[in-house]
Amino acid sequence: xxxxxxxxxxxxxxxxxxxxxxxxxxxxxxxxxxxxxxxxxxxxxxxxxxxxxxxxxxxxxxxxxxxxxxxxxxxxxxxxxxxxxxxxxxxxxxxxxxxxxxxxxxxxxxxxxxxxxxxxxxxxxxxxxxxxxxxxxxxxxxxxxxxxxxxxxxxxxxxxxxxxxxxxxxxxxxxxxxxxxxxxxxxxxxxxxxxxxxxxxxxxxxxxxxxxxxxxxxxxxxxxxxxxxxxxxxxxxxxxxxxxxxxxxxxxxxxxxxxxxxxxxxxxxxxxxxxxxxxxxxxxxxxxxxxxxxxxxxxxxxxxxxxxxxxxxxxxxxxxxxxxxxxxxxxxxxxxxxxxxxxxxxxxxxxxxxxxxxxxxxxxxxxxxxxxxxxxxxxxxxxxxxxxxxxxxxxxxxxxxxxxxxxxxxxxxxxxxxxxxxxxxxxxxxxxxxxxxxxxxxxxxxxxxxxxxxxxxxxxxxxxxxxxxxxxxxxxxxxxxxxxxxxxxxxxxxxxxxxxxxxxxxxxxxxxxxxxxxxxxxxxxxxxxxxxxxxxxxxxxxxxxxxxxxxxxxxxxxxxxxxxxxxxxxxxxxxxxxxxxxxxxxxxxxxxxxxxxxxxxxxxxxxxxxxxxxxxxxxxxxxxxxxxxxxxxxxxxxxxxxxxxxxxxxxxxxxxxxxxxxxxxxxxxxxxxxxxxxxxxxxxxxxxxxxxxxxxxxxxxxxxxxxxxxxxxxxxxxxxxxxxxxxxxxxxxxxxxxxxxxxxxxxxxxxxxxxxxxxxxxxxxxxxxxxxxxxxxxxxxxxxxxxxxxxxxxxxxxxxxxxxxxxxxxxxxxxxxxxxxxxxxxxxxxxxxxxxxxxxxxxxxxxxxxxxxxxxxxxxxxxxxxxxxxxxxxxxxxxxxxxxxxxxxxxxxxxxxxxxxxxxxxxxxxxxxxxxxxxxxxx
Numbered sequence: 001x002x003x004x005x006x007x008x009x010x011x012x013x014x015x016x017x018x019x020x021x022x023x024x025x026x027x028x029x030x031x032x033x034x035x036x037x038x039x040x041x042x043x044x045x046x047x048x049x050x051x052x053x054x055x056x057x058x059x060x061x062x063x064x065x066x067x068x069x070x071x072x073x074x075x076x077x078x079x080x081x082x083x084x085x086x087x088x089x090x091x092x093x094x095x096x097x098x099x100x101x102x103x104x105x106x107x108x109x110x111x112x113x114x115x116x117x118x119x120x121x122x123x124x125x126x127x128x129x130x131x132x133x134x135x136x137x138x139x140x141x142x143x144x145x146x147x148x149x150x151x152x153x154x155x156x157x158x159x160x161x162x163x164x165x166x167x168x169x170x171x172x173x174x175x176x177x178x179x180x181x182x183x184x185x186x187x188x189x190x191x192x193x194x195x196x197x198x199x200x201x202x203x204x205x206x207x208x209x210x211x212x213x214x215x216x217x218x219x220x221x222x223x224x225x226x227x228x229x230x231x232x233x234x235x236x237x238x239x240x241x242x243x244x245x246x247x248x249x250x251x252x253x254x255x256x257x258x259x260x261x262x263x264x265x266x267x268x269x270x271x272x273x274x275x276x277x278x279x280x281x282x283x284x285x286x287x288x289x290x291x292x293x294x295x296x297x298x299x300x301x302x303x304x305x306x307x308x309x310x311x312x313x314x315x316x317x318x319x320x321x322x323x324x325x326x327x328x329x330x331x332x333x334x335x336x337x338x339x340x341x342x343x344x345x346x347x348x349x350x351x352x353x354x355x356x357x358x359x360x361x362x363x364x365x366x367x368x369x370x371x372x373x374x375x376x377x378x379x380x381x382x383x384x385x386x387x388x389x390x391x392x393x394x395x396x397x398x399x400x401x402x403x404x405x406x407x408x409x410x411x412x413x414x415x416x417x418x419x420x421x422x423x424x425x426x427x428x429x430x431x432x433x434x435x436x437x438x439x440x441x442x443x444x445x446x447x448x449x450x451x452x453x454x455x456x457x458x459x460x461x462x463x464x465x466x467x468x469x470x471x472x473x474x475x476x477x478x479x480x481x482x483x484x485x486x487x488x489x490x491x492x493x494x495x496x497x498x499x500x501x502x503x504x505x506x507x508x509x510x511x512x513x514x515x516x517x518x519x520x521x522x523x524x525x526x527x528x529x530x531x532x533x534x535x536x537x538x539x540x541x542x543x544x545x546x547x548x549x550x551x552x553x554x555x556x557x558x559x560x561x562x563x564x565x566x567x568x569x570x571x572x573x574x575x576x577x578x579x580x581x582x583x584x585x586x587x588x589x590x591x592x593x594x595x596x597x598x599x600x601x602x603x604x605x606x607x608x609x610x611x612x613x614x615x616x617x618x619x620x621x622x623x624x625x626x627x628x629x630x631x632x633x634x635x636x637x638x639x640x641x642x643x644x645x646x647x648x649x650x651x652x653x654x655x656x657x658x659x660x661x662x663x664x665x666x667x668x669x670x671x672x673x674x675x676x677x678x679x680x681x682x683x684x685x686x687x688x689x690x691x692x693x694x695x696x697x698x699x700x701x702x703x704x705x706x707x708x709x710x711x712x713x714x715x716x717x718x719x720x721x722x723x724x725x726x727x728x729x730x731x732x733x734x735x736x737x738x739x740x741x742x743x744x745x746x747x748x749x750x751x752x753x754x755x756x757x758x759x760x761x762x763x764x765x766x767x768x769x770x771x772x773x774x775x776x777x778x779x780x781x782x783x784x785x786x787x788x789x790x791x792x793x794x795x796x797x798x799x800x801x802x803x804x805x806x807x808x809x810x811x812x813x814x815x816x817x818x819x820x821x822x823x824x825x826x827x828x829x830x831x832x833x834x835x836x837x838x839x840x841x842x843x844x845x846x847x848x849x850x851x852x853x854x855x856x857x858x859x860x861x862x863x864x865x866x867x868x869x870x871x872x873x874x875x876x877x878x879x880x881x882x883x884x885x886x887x888x889x890x891x892x893x894x895x896x897x898x899x900x901x902x903x904x905x906x907x908x909x910x911x912x913x914x915x916x917x918x919x920x921x922x923x
Contacts, residue, residue: 022047022048022049022072022089022093022095023071023072023073023076023089024071024072024073025046025047025048025049025071025072026069026070026071026072027042027043027046027047027067027069027070027071027072027075028046028067028068028069028070029042029043029065029066029067029070029075030065030066030067031063031064031065031066032064033062033063033064033155033156034062034063034064035058035061035062035152036053036058036061037149037151039061039063039079040053041236043072043075045399046398046399047072047093048093049072049089049093049094049095050093050094050095051094051095051096051097052094052095052096052097053096053097053098054098054099057099058085058097058099061083061085063079065078065079076095084099085097085098085099086098086099146223146225146238147223147224147225147226148226149226150226150227150228151225151226151227151228151235152227152228152230153165153167153227153228153229153230153231153232153233153234153235154229154230154231154232154233155230155231156228156230157230160208160209160210160228160229160230161208161230162208163207163208164205164206164207164208164530164531165205165206165208165229165230165231165232165233166203166204166205166206166232166482166483166484166528167203167204167206167227167229167232167233167234167235167483168201168202168203168204168234168235168480168483168484169201169202169234169235169236169237170196170199170200170201170202170236170237171183171185171196171200171202171215171217171237171238171239172200172236172237172238172239173220173238173239173240173241174238174239174240175240175241175373175375176370176371176372176373176374176375177373177374177375177401178200178344178370178371178372178373178374178401179196179198179199179200179201179371180196180200180217180220180239181196181197181198181199181200181344181345181368182195182196182217182218182268182345182347183195183196183200183202183215183216183217183220183239184215184216184217184260185202185204185213185214185215185237186213186214186215186216187204187206187211187212187213187214188211188212188213188214189211189212190206190207190211191584192204192205192206192531193260195261198366198368199371199446199478201478201480201486203483203484203486203526203528205484205528205529205530205531206229206531207229208229208230208231209228209229210226210227210228210229211226211227211229212224212225212226212227213225213226213227213237215237215239217239218270218756219241219242219270219272219273220239220240220241220242221239221240221241221242223237223238223239223240225237232482232483233483234443234483258698258700258707258709259644259649259650259651259698259699259700260642260644260651261642262352262579262587262588262589262640262641262642262653263349263352263640263653263655264351264352264640264653264654264655264694264695264696264711265295265309265349265350265351265352265655265694265696265711265713266347266348266349266350266351266352267290267293267347267348267350268345268346268347268348269286269289269290269293269345269346269348270344270345271284271286271340271343271344271345273289274286274289274340274343275340275862276805276813276815276862277289277292277803277805277815277817277860283335283384283386283387283918284340285335285336285338285340286336286338286340286343286346286367287306287328287336287338288336290306290346290348290365291306292763292765292801292803292817292819293348293752293765293801294711294750294751294752294765294766294767294799294801295308295309295350295711295713295748295750295767295769296308296348296350297767297794297796297799297821298794299793299794299824300824300854300889300891300892301854301856301889301891301910305329305333306363306365307794308348308350308362308363309350309351309362309363309692309713309715309746309748309769310362310715310717310744310745310746310747310748310769310770310771310792310795311361311362311363311690311746312362312665312720312792312794313665313794314664314665314667314676314678315360315361315362315363315661315688315690316360316362316363316364316365317357317359317360317363317364317365318365318367319364319365319366319367320337320338320367320369320450320452320472321367321368321369321436321448321450321452321474322450322474322476322490322492322522323450323452323472323473323474323492323494324472324494324518324520325337325452325470325472325494326470326494326496326516326678327468327470327496327676330409330430330432330454330456331386331409331428331430331456331458335387335430337432337454337470338367339389339391339405339406339407339432339434340389341380341381341382341389341390341391341405342369342370342391342403342405342434342436343367343368343369343370344368344369344370345367345368346365346366346367346368347364347365347366347368348363348364348365349363349364349365349366350362350363350713351655351657351692351694351711351713352589352638352640352655352657352694353638353657353659354536354577354591354638355536355575355576355577355591355592355593355636355638356522356524356536356538356540356575356577358540358571358573358575358593358595358636358659358660359542359571359660359661359662359663360659360661361659361660361661361688361689361690361717362659362690369403369434369436369450370393370403370436371401371403371436371438371448372393372394372395372401372402372403372436372437372438373393373394373395373401373403374395374401374438375395376394376395377392377393377394377395378392378393378394378922378923379391379392379393379922379923380920380921380922380923381920381921381922382918382919382920382921383918383919384916384917384918384919385916385917385918386409386410387407387408387409387410387430388407388408388410389405389406389407389408390405390406391403391404391405391406392404392405396437399439399440399441400437400438400439400440401437401438402435402436402437402438403434403435403436404433404434404435404436405433405434405435406431406432406433406434407430407431407432408429408430408431409428409429409430409431410429426458426459427457427458427459428456428457428458428459429456429457429458430454430455430456430457431454431455432452432453432454432455433451433452433453433454434450434451434452435450435451435452436448436449436450436451437449443480444479444480444481445477445478445479445480446477446478447475447476447477447478448474448475448476448477448478449474449475449476450472450473450474450475450476451472451473451474452470452471452472452473453469453470453471453472454469454470455467455468455469456468456469463502464500464501464502465500465501465502465503466498466499466500467497467498467499467500467501468496468497468498468499469496469497470494470495470496471493471494471495471496471497472492472493472494472495473492473493474490474491474492475490475491475492476488476489476490477489484527484528484529485525485526485527485528486525486526487523487524487525487526488522488523488524489521489522489523489524490520490521490522490523490524491520491521491522492519492520492521493517493518493519493520494517494518494520495515495516495517495518496515496516496517497513497514497515498513498514498515498677499511499512499513499514500512501554502554503554503555506556507556507558507559508558508559509553509554509555509556509559510551510552510553510554510559511551511552511553511554512549512550512551513547513549513550513551514546514547514548514549514550514677515546515547516544516545516546516547516677516678517544517545517546518542518543518544518545519542519543520540520541520542520543521540521541522538522539522540522541523538523539523540524536524537524538525537525538531581532580532581533578533579533580533581534578534579535576535577535578535579536575536576536577536578536579536591537574537575537576537577538574538575539572539573539574540572540573540574540575541570541571541572541573542570542571543568543569543570543571544567544568544569544570544571544663544680545566545567545568546566546567546568546677546678546680547564547566548564548565548566548567548677548679548731549562549563549564549677549730549731550562550563550564551563551731562731564731564733565602565603565604565733567599567603567679567680567682568600568680569597569598569599569600569662569663569680569681570596570597570598570600571595571596571597571662572595572596572597573593573594573595573596574593574594575591575592575593575594576591576592577589577590577591577592577638578590578591584644585643585644585645586641586642586643586644587641587642588639588640588641589638589639589640589641590638590639591637591638591639592635592636592637592638593635593636593637593638594633594634594635594636595632595633595634595635595636595660595662596631596632596633597631597632597633597660597662597681597687598628598630598631598632599628599629599630599631599680599681599682599683600627600628600629601624601625601626601627601628601629602624602625602626603624603625603626603629603682604622604623604624604625604733605622605623605624605625605629605682605683606619606621606622606623606734606736607619607620607621607622607623608620612779613779613780613781614684614734614736614737614779615737616734616737619734629682629683630681630682630683632662632681632686632687634660634687634689635658636657636658636659636660637656637657637658638655638656638657638658639655639656639657640653640654640655640656640657641653641654641655649699649700649701649704650697650698650699650700651697651698651699652695652696652697652698653694653695653696653698654693654694654695654696655692655693655694655695656691656692656693656694657691657692658689658690658691658692659689659690659692660687660688660689660690661687661688661689661690662680662681662687663678663679663680663681664678664679664680664681664685664688664721665677665678665679666678666679666721666729666735666739667729677729679735682736684736685721685735685736685739686719686741687719688717688718688719688720688721689717689718689719690715690716690717690718691715691716692713692714692715692716693713693714694711694712694713694714695711695712695713696709696710696711696712697709697710697711704756705755705756705757705758706753706754706755706756707752707753707754707755707756708752708753708754709750709751709752710749710750710751710752711749711750712747712748712749712750713746713747713748713750714745714746714747715744715745715746715747716743716744716745717743717744717745717746718743719741719742720741720742720743720744720773721739721740721741721742722739722740722741722742722773722775722784723738723739723740724738724739724740724780725784727739740775740777740779740780740783741775741776741777742773742774742775742776742777743773743774743776744771744772744773744774744792745771745772745789746769746770746771746772747769747770748767748768748769748770749767749768749769750765750766750767750769751765751766751767752764752765753765759806759807759808760804760805760806760807761804761805761807762802762803762804762805763801763803764800764801764802764803765799765800765801766798766799766800766801767798767799767800768797768798769795769796769797769799770791770795770797771791771792771794771795772789772790772791772792772795773789773790773791773792774787774788774789774790775787784845784846785845785846786845790825790845790846790847790848791825791847792825792847793824793825793847794824795824795825795847796821796822796823796824797822798820798821798822799819799820799821799822800818800819800820800821801817801818801819802816802817802818802819803815803817804816804817810864811863811864811865812861812862812863812864813861813862814859814860814861814862815859815860815861815862815880816857816858816859817857817858818855818856818857818858819854819855819856819857820853820854820855821853821854822850822853822854823850823851823852823853823854823890824850824851825847825848825849825850826847826849826850826851826892826893827843827844827845827846827847827848827849828843828844828848828849828893828895828904829841829842829843829844829895829902830842830843830844832897832902839897841895841897841902851890851892851893851906852889852890852906854889855885855887855889856883856885856887856889857883857884857885858880858881858882858883858884859880859881859884860878860879860880860881861878861879861880862876862877862878863876863877863878863879864876873921873922873923874921874922874923875919875920875921875922876919876920876921877917877918877919877920878916878917878918878920879915879916879917879918880915880916880917881913881914881915881916882910882913882914882915882916883910883912883913883914884913885913886911886912886913888906888908888911888912889908889910890906890907890908891907891908892906892907893905893906893907894907
């Protein structure tokens with residue numbers, strides 16, 4: 001009997017302690033005439049409690065309160081004083097509000113259903129389930145309640161008044177509290193529209209009065225909000241995950257971003273899509289998914305370098321939370337440097353580049369990481385054939401969240417399985433670490449701090465050791481002056497290092513180092529004065545510095561040390577743009593970016609004889625210059641126009657943009673390689689300039705569940721670099737003697753059909769594109785191919801991609817991809833000749849032949865565990881086959897002289913079907 005009494009006494013004490021702890025939690029409240037919804041959310045976001053109440057009985061409740069670090073109990077007593085409102089707290093830290101009546105909760109007893117504020121929580125079991133959930137996680141039932149509630153925006157009055165007002169706020173995920181980027185907000189009966197930025201922030205200017213907002217986003221369930229707009233105010237919107245219906249009938253809402261936006265050549269990929277598709281060795285890779293989009297190719301299998309609309313791999317600006325990644329690849333280029341567990345989405349601009357972006361010629365790839373779960377501590381991880389990954393996230397105190405993730409490899413065992421002794425003596429490894437902290441100071445100020453570090457190390461046949469890695473750090477401050485004016489200040493540091501070391505224990509041992517770094521800062525403003533204009537303006541600065549190369553001896557080596565002069569440059573930019581809604585059907589986006597580039601010493605500059613080819617023999621003087629050496633100034637106009645056709649499901653867009661690139665990658669390969677170095681524009685090597693025109697037709701079918709588009713483009717490129725025959729790129733102090741200016745052109749047509757809803761989702765794309773280069777440097781006496789246009793190394797006229805995912809149930813799905821492309825150009829030998837005491841090969845014109853066409857099919861099955869919310873761990877399996885048909889696709893073709901004959905061979909990276917299995921978990 002004593003044990004039983006002791007047990008009940010302990011339970012009662014636990015109940016009382018739980019109540020006391022939650023009621024003693026200090027909170028900050030700063031509200032003016034706030035309704036019950038705002039008051040409750042303010043407290044829920046600072047504590048571990050959750051409120052239940054009958055919303056109809058609180059319509060006339062408004063509170064004005066400004067307190068700091070006041071215990072919750074005092075806050076509630078002060079707010080409800082003389083109002084007839086009572087509150088009760090149970091052991092689950094749920095707070096129940098009633099009007100003119102009190103309730104006494106016995107131990108373990110559930111409250112009466114009348115006080116629960118959602119019609120879906122209509123019985124005791126449902127109420128208990130809701131109360132057991134994390135308090136500040138917004139349940140689907142509550143989201144349904146929010147759809148039917150009418151929100152008063154601004155200061156409520158008897159009449160709405162005349163004129164317009166602006167409503168702004170964040171669209172957030174209901175479970176994690178993270179901002180939802182790319183969500184579309186439409187207004188019923190009024191053709192206004194807003195798109196959330198990468199932080200989930202939106203601003204919308206409307207006539208005062210009653211409105212219904214429709215909010216849609218791919219991968220999330222459509223929702224709505226009913227508002228009474230009196231004056232300027234804020235509205236936080238929560239969205240839930242989209243649960244795929246197993247029926248073919250779907251409600252897609254107004255997912256018409258592809259039709260309504262003014263952007264041409266834009267693709268967005270979220271991480272859910274990435275994890276559904278089969279990839280090499282089961283490693284989810286966002287860059288691999290981008291390679292299945294129209295207009296995006298690579299030079300071959302096992303390469304993460306992107307060639308976008310006829311651009312070289314160095315002409316893509318790759319941003320990771322605002323940090324520039326110079327080499328976004330791992331493990332010989334087989335994997336990208338982006339950990340899928342921390343990535344939220346990726347946006348690729350192939351045309352219509354926003355004026356806030358510069359410094360690259362062809363495209364912008366912006367990869368955004370998640371902010372971290374703002375509501376509870378959680379984690380995820382996975383194990384695959386080559387690597388493992390682990391991620392943690394959660395809140396830190398008040399208004400702060402974090403996410404940190406890492407990957408590492410254990411791939412040496414795969415090399416030991418190979419029969420060739422050369423590979424058994426090899427090793428390869430990589431790692432990367434991501435971290436991000438988000439701190440909300442108040443409604444107007446948020447700080448984001450991101451860091452990224454990666455490293456690769458490999459050695460082939462026990463010989464040369466290669467090491468390279470990225471180091472990046474970025475701080476962002478987002479400030480909302482008011483609902484119409486916002487700003488983002490960004491400052492960061494980016495660095496890429498490469499090191500090569502030979503240890504043969506002889507006199508040829510050496511160590512080679514190269515690095516490039518940049519310090520960058522930006523200040524961006526967005527101003528929405530009315531429903532017609534949306535202004536963007538800003539300033540940016542990048543300070544470049546590089547050490548082009550240092551070589552030294554190792555051990556007893558006798559290599560002559562050599563060190564090239566360091567380089568530094570300054571890149572300044574200012575921009576302004578206006579998105580003008582001329583009519584509801586006609587929108588114009590016009591902007592201009594002004595760029596200043598300065599190349600600085602100290603630097604050794606060579607002068608050459610005028611009018612003759614630049615060569616070591618034509619050097620007339622050597623000058624050591626300091627200070628400013630060369631300046632380049634240019635404008636980058638950018639214009640796009642969208643016209644919506646009368647059916648409201650289709651549109652026509654046209655765009656023109658100019659881009660400038662002041663730094664150049666020096667490479668003797670067609671893909672990204674660790675040994676690539678970067679060269680700044682100087683008094684001999686000019687900035688690259690690109691002009692592109694594009695036109696597109698976009699149409700949606702079947703309630704916007706099927707998106708189609710056709711885009712055509714033409715691009716002109718000036719001052720791109722080509723290399724002379726026999727060019728020496730390694731430790732060349734006068735690189736201008738081995739490179740030449742060239743002109744490029746690219747054109748193509750891209751077709752896309754995409755299904756976004758239903759059991760079967762995916763897309764089919766076809767691209768016809770051509771890319772040509774012409775060496776037209778007047779100082780080159782013997783230009784490549786006689787000065788005629790020739791195909792670029794990455795020219796692939798025909799590319800077809802098929803991507804599909806079929807969901808049999810909520811736990812089981814199958815994905816299939818198929819890729820076809822024309823083989824890339826190569827230069828082949830057509831004869832031999834004897835010169836200088838040896839036989840030499842005689843080659844045909846550059847890139848006149850092609851390797852065989854490429855075709856590959858991949859299959860994977862995704863098996864998820866059950867979806868019970870009270871499980872500690874949720875897991876999933878992915879099994880599949882890469883290169884299902886075991887086709888030996890050639891990466892390249894090479895030629896060898898054997899017994900007096902020249903024989904050609906094909907080099908295949910993956911010549912057989914490769915099964916894979918990965919295990920992923922989250923908690």
